[in-house]
Amino acid sequence: MEEEKARRATLAELPYQREVAAALARALASGRLAHAYLFAGPRGVGKEAVAYALGAAALCPEKPLEGCGVCNTCRRVFADVHPDFRRYEAPALHFDIDRVREILAEAGRTPSESPRKVLLVMEPEKMTYRSDAPANALLKTLEEPPGRAVFVLVSHDPRQLLPTIVSRCVNVHFPRLTAEDLAEALVRDRGVPAAEAADVARKADGTLEGAAAALDEEQLERLEAALGMMEELAAGGVAEALGAAQVTRGREEALALVAAWADLTHELAAVHGGAVDTLRLEALEGRVRALAESGRLVTPEQAWEALARAAAALRDNSNVALTLEELFLGMTV
Ligand SMILES: [Zn+2]
Numbered sequence: 417m418e419e420e421k422a423r424r425a426t427l428a429e430l431p432y433q434r435e436v437a438a439a440l441a442r443a444l445a446s447g448r449l450a451h452a453y454l455f456a457g458p459r460g461v462g463k464e465a466v467a468y469a470l471g472a473a474a475l476c477p478e479k480p481l482e483g484c485g486v487c488n489t490c491r492r493v494f495a496d497v498h499p500d501f502r503r504y505e506a507p508a509l510h511f512d513i514d515r516v517r518e519i520l521a522e523a524g525r526t527p528s529e530s531p532r533k534v535l536l537v538m539e540p541e542k543m544t545y546r547s548d549a550p551a552n553a554l555l556k557t558l559e560e561p562p563g564r565a566v567f568v569l570v571s572h573d574p575r576q577l578l579p580t581i582v583s584r585c586v587n588v589h590f591p592r593l594t595a596e597d598l599a600e601a602l603v604r605d606r607g608v609p610a611a612e613a614a615d616v617a618r619k620a621d622g623t624l625e626g627a628a629a630a631l632d633e634e635q636l637e638r639l640e641a642a643l644g645m646m647e648e649l650a651a652g653g654v655a656e657a658l659g660a661a662q663v664t665r666g667r668e669e670a671l672a673l674v675a676a677w678a679d680l681t682h683e684l685a686a687v688h689g690g691a692v693d694t695l696r697l698e699a700l701e702g703r704v705r706a707l708a709e710s711g712r713l714v715t716p717e718q719a720w721e722a723l724a725r726a727a728a729a730l731r732d733n734s735n736v737a738l739t740l741e742e743l744f745l746g747m748t749v
Contacts, residue, residue: 424494426483427469431604432597433462436590437469444473444481449532450586451561456574457590460623466590467536467568468494471501474566475530489530499528505538510545513553520557523565532564540569541576551578558584592622602627611668635676636699642676643703646747650712654744661740670736674727674743681723684708685716714749722746 425431427441443449453470455463472483472490475498483490492498504519519535527533543551555578558567567585574582593601598617601624602608608616608631616634620627641660648657661673683700687708713719726743730736 424465424468426472426485426490427466428482429485430462430465430469431600432593433466433590436588437466440466440470440588441473441482447481449474449481449566451565452558452567452585453569454574454577454582454585454587455568455570455590456587457572458592458623459572460625461590461593462624463570463590464536464538466588467570470566470568471498471534471536474532474534475500477530480531493534498530500530500533501536502534503536503538506542509542511540511543511550513550516543516550516553520553523557523567524562527564532566534566534568536568536570538570539572540581541571541573544576544578548578551581555581555584593624594622595620598622598624598627602631606631609668609672612672635679638672638676639679640700642673642680643700643707645673646677646680646707646713647703649744649748650707650710652712652748654741654748657744658737658741661744667730667733667736670740671727671730673740674723674730677747678720678723680704681716681719684713684719688716712748714747719747 427437427444430437455467457463469483472485472493473479473481475493476483476487476490478484478487478489485494489498493501496503502519502522504515507515519537523533523535525533537554540551540554543554558581561567569577569581569585571577595614595617598620599610599613602613602616603610606613606628612634616630617627619630619634645657645660648660661670683704684707687705707713714722722743725746726739729739729742
């Protein structure tokens with residue numbers, strides 16, 4: 417779930433920020449397409465996704481000012497390859513005047529194939545880094561916009577914008593996402609089981625990024641717990657490992673443990689294969705390496721077989737404790 421790129425959809429289809437999208441859709445339906453929008457809100461709440469939806473609505477020939485989502489135009493907007501939909505971000509820490517002039521020149525050109533041109537400018541607050549000249553150049557264009565250009569400014573921190581720029585735009589405020597929306601996004605975009613997604617979403621800060629970070633943290637914790645059990649096993653303690661596994665009584669938890677062990681086995685295989693730089697668990701690298709060198713565990717191939725058998729059995733309603741015991745015995749030599 418990379419920053420706001422989770423999904424491209426039309427205003428009607430967007431999976432989050434539905435109220436914002438609906439308000440924009442209503443304005444468009446009554447023929448009100450502005451020359452400049454300012455999408456403002458915290459990072460990771462879907463602003464960019466809504467900007468693409470607005471772009472599709474502005475350019476789609478099938479459902480004008482709505483967007484069909486499936487025609488050649490909409491699909492090219494979503495894929496970022498439509499000549500009349502341009503996305504600009506600061507090349508480094510700031511937009512310099514040359515870059516801004518490039519954007520403004522593009523705004524003045526005739527659209528290639530559509531009735532208008534949409535210019536998406538990410539983080540325009542980066543136009544006031546050393547001087548206000550880039551921001552002033554943009555302001556001048558916003559004051560007298562070329563007839564067929566639509567600007568969409570996407571700002572994570574609008575307080576840094578020139579007030580005159582803010583007042584030239586239709587301001588659209590993006591609130592933080594609800595836990596329900598975040599949970600849905602985790603299920604849809606990251607394949608997280610629903611119960612876990614709901615849990616993680618509650619710990620997030622209302623942003624997709626926060627949810628991704630909370631998910632990573634949760635997964636790291638789970639991997640660390642699974643690693644601890646595997647260390648017990650390698651030390652010869654099947655009983656100890658089973659004791660630790662007693663905390664995972666439920667079938668869902670046991671399946672999550674099997675998944676965590678499969679991830680760990682992937683790391684162990686990377687160590688076996690000498691591909692150390694592929695290790696994802698940097699924080700746990702020393703422990704994973706010691707485990708790989710202990711000689712107490714079966715090969716990764718055999719481990720995967722045992723894990724697959726255990727997962728199948730658990731899904732097939734087997735006894736959870738017995739299945740884990742069998743798995744633990746199957747993991748050691
Ligand atoms: Zn379309």
